[in-house]
Amino acid sequence: MTILTRRALVKGGSALAAGALSGPALLEWSKAWAQTAPWKPEPGAQLSMLRWKYFVQAEDDAFVKLLEAFTKATGVKVAIARESYEDVQPKASVAANTGAGPDLFWGLYSLPHLFPQKCVDVSDVAEYLGKKYGGWVPSAVTYGKSGGKWIAVPICYGGNLQNYRLEASKKAGFSKFPDTTDAFLEYAKAMKKNNTPGGMALGHASGDGNTWVYWCLWTHGGNVVDKDDKVIINSPETAKALEYAKQLSDNMITGVASWNDASNNKAFLAGEIYWTNNGISIYVAAQKDPTKNNIAADMDHAFWPVGPIGKPTELHLMYPILVMNYTKYPQAAKALIAYMMEADQFNKWIEAAQGYLTHCLNAYDSNPVWTADPKTTPFRDVAKRSLTAGGLGSVGEKAATAIADFVVLDMFANYCTGREDVKGAISIADRQLRRIYR
Amino acid sequence: MADAVLPGPLAPEASPRIPAWDRLKGDRNWLGAWFMLPAAAFLILFLAYPLGLGVWLSFTDARIGRSGIFIGLENYEWLWDDATFRLAVFNTILYTAVASVIKFAVGLYLALLLNQNMPLKAIIRAIVLIPFIVPTVLSAIAFWWLYDSQFSILSWSLRQLHIISSNIDFLGDPWNARWSVIFANIWRGVPFVAITLLAGLQTVPPSLYEAATIDGASRWQIFRHVTYPLLTPIIAVVMTFSVLFTFTDFQLIWAMTRGGPVNATHLMATLSYQRAIGGGYLGEGAAIATAMIPFLLAAILISWFGLQRRKWQHGESND
Numbered sequence: 001m002t003i004l005t006r007r008a009l010v011k012g013g014s015a016l017a018a019g020a021l022s023g024p025a026l027l028e029w030s031k032a033w034a035q036t037a038p039w040k041p042e043p044g045a046q047l048s049m050l051r052w053k054y055f056v057q058a059e060d061d062a063f064v065k066l067l068e069a070f071t072k073a074t075g076v077k078v079a080i081a082r083e084s085y086e087d088v089q090p091k092a093s094v095a096a097n098t099g100a101g102p103d104l105f106w107g108l109y110s111l112p113h114l115f116p117q118k119c120v121d122v123s124d125v126a127e128y129l130g131k132k133y134g135g136w137v138p139s140a141v142t143y144g145k146s147g148g149k150w151i152a153v154p155i156c157y158g159g160n161l162q163n164y165r166l167e168a169s170k171k172a173g174f175s176k177f178p179d180t181t182d183a184f185l186e187y188a189k190a191m192k193k194n195n196t197p198g199g200m201a202l203g204h205a206s207g208d209g210n211t212w213v214y215w216c217l218w219t220h221g222g223n224v225v226d227k228d229d230k231v232i233i234n235s236p237e238t239a240k241a242l243e244y245a246k247q248l249s250d251n252m253i254t255g256v257a258s259w260n261d262a263s264n265n266k267a268f269l270a271g272e273i274y275w276t277n278n279g280i281s282i283y284v285a286a287q288k289d290p291t292k293n294n295i296a297a298d299m300d301h302a303f304w305p306v307g308p309i310g311k312p313t314e315l316h317l318m319y320p321i322l323v324m325n326y327t328k329y330p331q332a333a334k335a336l337i338a339y340m341m342e343a344d345q346f347n348k349w350i351e352a353a354q355g356y357l358t359h360c361l362n363a364y365d366s367n368p369v370w371t372a373d374p375k376t377t378p379f380r381d382v383a384k385r386s387l388t389a390g391g392l393g394s395v396g397e398k399a400a401t402a403i404a405d406f407v408v409l410d411m412f413a414n415y416c417t418g419r420e421d422v423k424g425a426i427s428i429a430d431r432q433l434r435r436i437y438r
Numbered sequence: 439m440a441d442a443v444l445p446g447p448l449a450p451e452a453s454p455r456i457p458a459w460d461r462l463k464g465d466r467n468w469l470g471a472w473f474m475l476p477a478a479a480f481l482i483l484f485l486a487y488p489l490g491l492g493v494w495l496s497f498t499d500a501r502i503g504r505s506g507i508f509i510g511l512e513n514y515e516w517l518w519d520d521a522t523f524r525l526a527v528f529n530t531i532l533y534t535a536v537a538s539v540i541k542f543a544v545g546l547y548l549a550l551l552l553n554q555n556m557p558l559k560a561i562i563r564a565i566v567l568i569p570f571i572v573p574t575v576l577s578a579i580a581f582w583w584l585y586d587s588q589f590s591i592l593s594w595s596l597r598q599l600h601i602i603s604s605n606i607d608f609l610g611d612p613w614n615a616r617w618s619v620i621f622a623n624i625w626r627g628v629p630f631v632a633i634t635l636l637a638g639l640q641t642v643p644p645s646l647y648e649a650a651t652i653d654g655a656s657r658w659q660i661f662r663h664v665t666y667p668l669l670t671p672i673i674a675v676v677m678t679f680s681v682l683f684t685f686t687d688f689q690l691i692w693a694m695t696r697g698g699p700v701n702a703t704h705l706m707a708t709l710s711y712q713r714a715i716g717g718g719y720l721g722e723g724a725a726i727a728t729a730m731i732p733f734l735l736a737a738i739l740i741s742w743f744g745l746q747r748r749k750w751q752h753g754e755s756n757d
Binding site: 094401410414419428432 | 501502504516519520521522585586587588589604605607609610611612615695696697698699701702712713715716717718719
């Protein structure tokens, strides 16, 4: 295995890796950028930002550096606060309601759609970036736009893909990870038979649990709501998805009903499970820990298998940033967002994130972080493959509530653990969803 | 408060020329009220107001960051038919009943043991308190590891002893999960009961034991007719607290299972949090929290009017 360092990555990059700028050169570049950028910060401007708490220290370090460079170039000080990613939404809602708080919020999924009228119109920033960097991926447009204008800038995705062990999969007769749902089921059976089972969370795991049940529902043609937000969960397709999930979960390791977001990481790194769905964190942890390097060498990532519906139905975490309209310095805020997303800053930052985060501007596909290690390459495309939290429907607070209240996850868990039959599981979810979407 | 009914000495002197404010300041009838004011303000601000606000919220469709409008009993009507809510009520009652009874039994037994004269008494009593001192979340995480479906030391040990062939699914099976969290709660709650009852035991005058022994009472009779009646008031207090703490438990469940698997360990408190803060439905969450009040009131009334009755303490004839 090649040894990766940030330096090597930076050197490896070609045109886009003008991100090798540092020290005085960076300052010069930043100053020049500030001169030509369409957004001139208000005199004496100061910004405060609340962001989700980082998963990798290196990412946060790079982000702080980025902000420092921005301050040097423009004179705008940026105060940053960090909250666990589940807590950003309540805080932003209260701030939007009371009209006081941080100027910028960087949160999850549909955050800006909870109060679109409170967000500064950032269409100019989004269009500027889109034009300059090869356009936005479709799901990012859905997350970013409301009523024809951009209410937030989609910064990045957190990918969630299949993680699997190579040797064990080969032994079970699969030289690569299955790409259809039928083959996936065969794979799970074969792996279980070889005593190298996998597993996916059916407990209240906000990230891993929701990701896989939504994938399963969608790939069988089931949907929570239609495009007018009418609840259509009670369908033969949902029943099929449940049947499939039951067969799949019967071939997982025992105990998945108790798993939270950390359980599969532990089990995979301990060699207890041989396939699971996760971000890149297992791989990064396995590389860092010398005793687990063998696992890093013997694992890879794969896209989610495609089911009867015939196209990818993945759900990845979106991290949009929004500016509150009570801010005194909207120009400074816009300048900051644009600055963050410029290649010279963004490339370095996304490299520091080691694959945890995926861009949603097409031009960044060529960032060397995605090709220097082929095992991270699948994460490059998660933004393109992702559907939005609302499925066919809107991405507003209703979709967010349905996810936060684990309605779909509980429907699957109810059936897979045998607590309810198909009808019962669906009707419980149907009743809850009708209330959320009334 | 005899002063409250007697006219204060300043009252007759009050003439129309003295401003009303000065009269209020000097009036002894009012003096008591002045002294109570800080405490009352404290209680109203930090207890009555939040409680009232919570009850009010339960009649609205408030969401996080947005005040709702009054919708009457709609939240409660919805919850009445909600399978998850009913399950949470069942879980809460089961959790409270089983854990409280066992905590009481084990706590009393421990208290009686600790009341004996033995070497290193003080140290042993301190050790018993440890589960109570450890922060709840820490002990919950420790239990979470003990119960882990892959890494449980319990499963591992039993496997090494060839008693079981595969890991026990402690938190993945509904009933296993219920008993597991109840056990964790008992482990945590026993010291509180034991130490408080021990304090009660030490107030029992030795002369009563001597008298009972001289009368030829057996150990059981001594316990039943001397210790137990004298302990009843403290039992009432400790069990009231124990039931309240158990009924409103949140941290243990949230850290270990988040209400899973399939809501089998959701308590009313955790469901309320999930719906109100996670899902954003403040009104509905408040309704779940408010629905806990009748249960809690019932528990308090039973202990105070039941266990505190003199008949229970001093025999049938003495009411």
